[in-house]
Amino acid sequence: MGFPKTTDEMKAAGYVFEDESFCKACGASIERMSTPRGKKLPIDLTTRGSDTAVPHWSTCPNADDFRKG
Numbered sequence: 001m002g003f004p005k006t007t008d009e010m011k012a013a014g015y016v017f018e019d020e021s022f023c024k025a026c027g028a029s030i031e032r033m034s035t036p037r038g039k040k041l042p043i044d045l046t047t048r049g050s051d052t053a054v055p056h057w058s059t060c061p062n063a064d065d066f067r068k069g
Contacts (some may be wrong), residue, residue, distance in 0.1 A: 003053075003055070003057060005052065006051050006052060007052075007053050009053070010053050012031065013036060013037055015033045015034065016034045017031060018031075018032040018033060018040070019030075019031075019032050020032075020045060021042075023042065023056060023060055023062075025062035025063075025066065026060050028045075028046050028056065029045035029058065030042040030043060030044060030052065030056045031043045031044075031045050035046065036052055041049055041055060042055065043056060
């Protein structure tokens with residue numbers, strides 16, 4: 001199974017909304033979700049109206065600052 005494409009698919013797969021916040025690196029509005037395995041996942045808030053789930057790390061210009069290496 002791939003990454004859920006909509007927020008409805010996320011909920012059905014066990015993802016849980018935590019809160020709304022801002023990215024510490026770029027300042028974008030994000031939703032924080034918990035994955036079924038308990039990991040934190042930032043989702044772009046601007047996609048909420050279209051119901052499309054886009055992980056913020058795929059759009060953040062500073063995503064490399066948070067990658068473990």
